[in-house]
Amino acid sequence: VDVEVEEKARKHVDNLTKPLGALGQLEEIVVRLAGMTGEVVPSIRQKATVVMCGDHGVTEEGVSAYPREVTGMMIHNFCRGKAAVNVLSKQFGSRVWVVDVGSRLEELPQGVIPCKIRAGTDNMAQGPAMTRKEAVEALWAGVDMACRMKEEGVQLLAVGEMGIGNTTAGTALTAALTEEPVAGLVGPGTGLDPEALERKRQVIERSLAVNQPDPKDPLDALAKVGGLEIAAMAGVALGASALRLPVVIDGWISTVAAWTAVRMAPRVQPYLIASHLSTEPGHRVLLDRLRLNPLIRADMRLGEGSGAVLAFPLLDGAVAAAEGMATFAELGL
Amino acid sequence: VDVEVEEKARKHVDNLTKPLGALGQLEEIVVRLAGMTGEVVPSIRQKATVVMCGDHGVTEEGVSAYPREVTGMMIHNFCRGKAAVNVLSKQFGSRVWVVDVGSRLEELPQGVIPCKIRAGTDNMAQGPAMTRKEAVEALWAGVDMACRMKEEGVQLLAVGEMGIGNTTAGTALTAALTEEPVAGLVGPGTGLDPEALERKRQVIERSLAVNQPDPKDPLDALAKVGGLEIAAMAGVALGASALRLPVVIDGWISTVAAWTAVRMAPRVQPYLIASHLSTEPGHRVLLDRLRLNPLIRADMRLGEGSGAVLAFPLLDGAVAAAEGMATFAELGL
Numbered sequence: 001v002d003v004e005v006e007e008k009a010r011k012h013v014d015n016l017t018k019p020l021g022a023l024g025q026l027e028e029i030v031v032r033l034a035g036m037t038g039e040v041v042p043s044i045r046q047k048a049t050v051v052m053c054g055d056h057g058v059t060e061e062g063v064s065a066y067p068r069e070v071t072g073m074m075i076h077n078f079c080r081g082k083a084a085v086n087v088l089s090k091q092f093g094s095r096v097w098v099v100d101v102g103s104r105l106e107e108l109p110q111g112v113i114p115c116k117i118r119a120g121t122d123n124m125a126q127g128p129a130m131t132r133k134e135a136v137e138a139l140w141a142g143v144d145m146a147c148r149m150k151e152e153g154v155q156l157l158a159v160g161e162m163g164i165g166n167t168t169a170g171t172a173l174t175a176a177l178t179e180e181p182v183a184g185l186v187g188p189g190t191g192l193d194p195e196a197l198e199r200k201r202q203v204i205e206r207s208l209a210v211n212q213p214d215p216k217d218p219l220d221a222l223a224k225v226g227g228l229e230i231a232a233m234a235g236v237a238l239g240a241s242a243l244r245l246p247v248v249i250d251g252w253i254s255t256v257a258a259w260t261a262v263r264m265a266p267r268v269q270p271y272l273i274a275s276h277l278s279t280e281p282g283h284r285v286l287l288d289r290l291r292l293n294p295l296i297r298a299d300m301r302l303g304e305g306s307g308a309v310l311a312f313p314l315l316d317g318a319v320a321a322a323e324g325m326a327t328f329a330e331l332g333l
Numbered sequence: 334v335d336v337e338v339e340e341k342a343r344k345h346v347d348n349l350t351k352p353l354g355a356l357g358q359l360e361e362i363v364v365r366l367a368g369m370t371g372e373v374v375p376s377i378r379q380k381a382t383v384v385m386c387g388d389h390g391v392t393e394e395g396v397s398a399y400p401r402e403v404t405g406m407m408i409h410n411f412c413r414g415k416a417a418v419n420v421l422s423k424q425f426g427s428r429v430w431v432v433d434v435g436s437r438l439e440e441l442p443q444g445v446i447p448c449k450i451r452a453g454t455d456n457m458a459q460g461p462a463m464t465r466k467e468a469v470e471a472l473w474a475g476v477d478m479a480c481r482m483k484e485e486g487v488q489l490l491a492v493g494e495m496g497i498g499n500t501t502a503g504t505a506l507t508a509a510l511t512e513e514p515v516a517g518l519v520g521p522g523t524g525l526d527p528e529a530l531e532r533k534r535q536v537i538e539r540s541l542a543v544n545q546p547d548p549k550d551p552l553d554a555l556a557k558v559g560g561l562e563i564a565a566m567a568g569v570a571l572g573a574s575a576l577r578l579p580v581v582i583d584g585w586i587s588t589v590a591a592w593t594a595v596r597m598a599p600r601v602q603p604y605l606i607a608s609h610l611s612t613e614p615g616h617r618v619l620l621d622r623l624r625l626n627p628l629i630r631a632d633m634r635l636g637e638g639s640g641a642v643l644a645f646p647l648l649d650g651a652v653a654a655a656e657g658m659a660t661f662a663e664l665g666l
Contacts, residue, residue, distance in 0.1 A: 017410055018417055019398065019523035023639070024612065024632030065352065073664050077350055082659035084351055091653040092646065190352035279357065296647070297630050299357030306356070313425065313646035314629070320424040326415035331406050 001035035001270045009034030009322070012041075016325040025293055026318035029273065033319065036246045036271055037155070041323050044246070047094040047312050049085060049158040049305040050145055050236055051078060053112075054102030054138075054229035055120030056165030057129065061203045063168040065191040068120075071164045072105040078162070078304075079111040085160055085304035092312045094158075096305075097149065101141050102228025103163075115141040117228050124172065124207040128224040135223035135231050142235020143242075150243045156315070157240055158248040158275070159233045159257065160305020164190075167280065170256040172204045172225035174282050176213040177263055178289070185282035187252070189301075218263040226260070233257035238264065241271035248315070250308040251278035251301060255286045262290065275311035276300055334368035334603045342367030345374075348660040358626055359651035362606065366652065369579045369604055370488070374656050377579070380427035380645050382418060382491040382638040383478055383569055384411060386445075387435030387471075387562035388453030389498030390462065394536045396501040398524040401453075404497045405438040411495070411637075412444040418493055418637035425645045427491075429638075430482065434474050435496075435561025448474040450561050457505065457540040461557040468556035468564050475568020476575075483576045489648070491581040491608070492569050492590065493638020494562045497523075500613065503589040505537045505558035507615050509546040510596060511622070518615035520585070522634075551596040559593070566590035571597065574604035581648070583641040584611035584634060588619045595623065608644035609633055 009031045014020060021027060033042040053075050059068040077083045078098045081090070089096045099113045104120045117137045121129035130138075149157055163169075167189035175182045186201045213221035222231050234257040240247045241261075249258045249272055261268045274292035277283060279301045287294060295314050300307045342364045347353060354360060366375035386408050392401040410416045411431045414423070422429045432446045437453045450470045454462035463471075482490055496502075500522035508515045519534045546554035555564050567590040573580045574594075582591045582605055594601045607625035610616060612634045620627060628647050633640045 016417075017407070017415065018635050022523070022633065022635040023417065024634065026631055026633065026643075074350070077659055077664055080659065082350065082657065082663070084349075084356065084654050084658055087654050087657035088650050090657070091650050190355070293630070293632075295629060295631055297626070298359055298628055298647075299626075300355065300359065301357065302351050302355040310359075310647060310650050313650075314631075314643060317421050317424050317643055317646075321417050321420050324415065324420035324423070325417055326410055326413065330415070331410055 002038045003035065005038050005040055006031050006035035008040045013322055015327040017328055017331055023321060025295060026321060029315060029318045030322045033246055036244055042319060044156040044315060044319060046153045046155045048097055048149055048154045049089060049094060049160050049309055050097045050099060051085060051160045051162060051305055052229035052232040053100050054163045054227050055104045056163055056169055056227055057121045057123035058125055058168050058203065059165040060123050061125050063200045063203050064164050064189060066164050068164045071103050071162055074162045075100065075103060075105060075112060076109050079109040083304060084302055084306040085309055088306055088309040092309060094309060094312055099145060101138050101232040121227055124211060124225050125203050126210065128211055129226060130223050132219060132223045135219055138228045138231035139235035142232035143239035146236045146239030146243060146245065150245060156246045158250060158305045158308035159236050159254045160250050160308060161229045161233060161253050161303055163227055163229045166227050166229065166253050168200055168204060169225060169227040170230060170253045171282055172207050173221055173230065173260065174256050174286060176208060176221040176225055177215055177218060179215050185285060187280035187282065218260050222260055230257045234261040237261035237268050241268040246273055247271050248273045248275050248308040248311055250275060250305045251303055252280035252283040253303055255283055259286045259290060276307035335371045336368065338371050338373055339364050339368035341373045346655055349658040350661055350664055356654060358628060359654060362648060362651045363655045366579055369577055375652060377489040377648060377652060379486045379488045381430055381482055381487045382422060382427065382493050382642055383430045383432060384418060384493045384495060384638055385562035385565040386433050387496045387560050388437045389496055389502055389560055390454045390456035391458055391501050391536065392498040393456050394458050396533045396536050397497050397522060399497050401497045404436050404495055407495045408433065408436060408438055408445060409442050412442040416637060417635055417639040418642055421639055421642040425642060427642060427645055432478060434471050434565040454560055457544060457558050458536050459543065461544055462559060463556050465552060465556045468552055471561045471564035472568035475565035476572035479569045479572025479576060479578065483578055489579045490573055491583060491638045491641035492566045492587045493583050493641060494566060494586050494636055496560055496562045499560050499562065499586050501533055501537060502558060502560040502563060503586045504615055505540050506554055506563065506593065507589050507619060509541060509554040509558055510548055510551060512548050518618060520613035520615065551593050555593055563590045567594040570594035570601050574601040579606055580604050581606045581608050581641040581644055583608060583638045584636055585613035585616040586636055588616055592619045592623060609640035
């Protein structure tokens, strides 16, 4: 990021008609966006959310409150514009890109970008979710998507996902790379009761025991206990940061992906913006490691990128304030 | 509020294509707005912020980082549309009403609504800030403003303020009515250093000792250690709730006002929506007493209604989701 432009943005913000620092995180965000984009007053008008979709073999183990068919149903719902991420995106004037990197859908509805690496992962409780090569392909699908979005004029992007079973994979991946106990990371996802949550924890423990992912090799962990959509989101973060595009992360799964990307390439970190704090317990653990402050606390746990899109108007507001407010000098003080 | 409409809204929200409760506070807000407005899918298109302005005699004691003249300067800034609350309101398509209930400005710029009760309060460290009659008049100015906003088609309103010295008055009023120690409520306001903060604490203690406000009589406390703009904001909350208008509260001062209104009339409480959590320590104390969850955590401490306006798009998003999302039945599940 451009530290000189950051300094200029900081000076500009400090002169606006408000007590020093009184706009708090909004000021920080403007300064950070300036550094990312290289513009003192950054332009983030064109925004889009990429929703990476994939299925998970581990759903066989009964780790989700919903059947795995819901992934495909929701892809159809995205294409009809009737899911939360669509409605919020329409409300705030941003676009949605729906990408199939790994669902079990055979026929894709109109509007999905087809990038299927394979039709769902294997059951990680019995062996690796995918091969290292497949994980690399999914990463590249994400990098490629970031490039395509940049080419189409997107100035800031959000990452979201759909994949029944992916909080199980996301928790396993986080436990593998942080070496933190699963019990402190696992949560009810779409809504498990305590008994089912305990089963989910055991399935994650077993997946880690069976696969022995290397905590020092994010790609190894991604292949063995990750997911196709998680790898693709990590790829989006890698690509976007290389293209100097700010990346708004959503909840638990997209943060896992972003954090995996940071583990692969630390230069991703300064391009990440946190949107909200999910109720999934692992989310805060990773946000703390990424040193990010989420703007919204609404107890959301939906995914799709819904929380990230909800932060778009707050980012717009921050930039508008920097652009439109008077300075104290103009006021005669 | 209409409990039957709330129940209908809850049922509608529960059938949308998302795990039960996955939109968290957004769902709660839609249900609450339904109860307030009596509409299952509430309409909150027309939004406005009323900025109540007043001066404080206690500024003589050196309790603010800014000179008291800044109140008048900022009234001019509001009228030029160049303050944070203006810029954010323009960004999100809402209006700003600037009301002078007690500034020391003699000539008001075009665009201010003149409701001056008196030109600033007296120094509460030496005696009552105003008379009980004046406090009642300021309250009524607020009630009247809520009526005028309703007449002009406003469907949801936010309360904001401008008044150098008002975190001192707000803290004194809160301490008087909660009987909590001043030390746990007082904060740096516009930006005091630790030494000046200690002086501010002492001035507040002295004001309470000199005036002996009655903790059981909110009007007595409001007159003795409150402020004209604080009383007017309390009046807005009283008026709005009677008119079934949702009221979005901003930071520390507007929450003090809303809480004072609730102490006067408990029926105000269900009409309050919290926007953000300010860095002023007393804010959380009152939000907890009001059992409200602020949606935004951005370390803001500006006032004017700026944080409340920032929450407008989140409320719009919540309503849009309830209106535009498919149900699982439509998806065939």
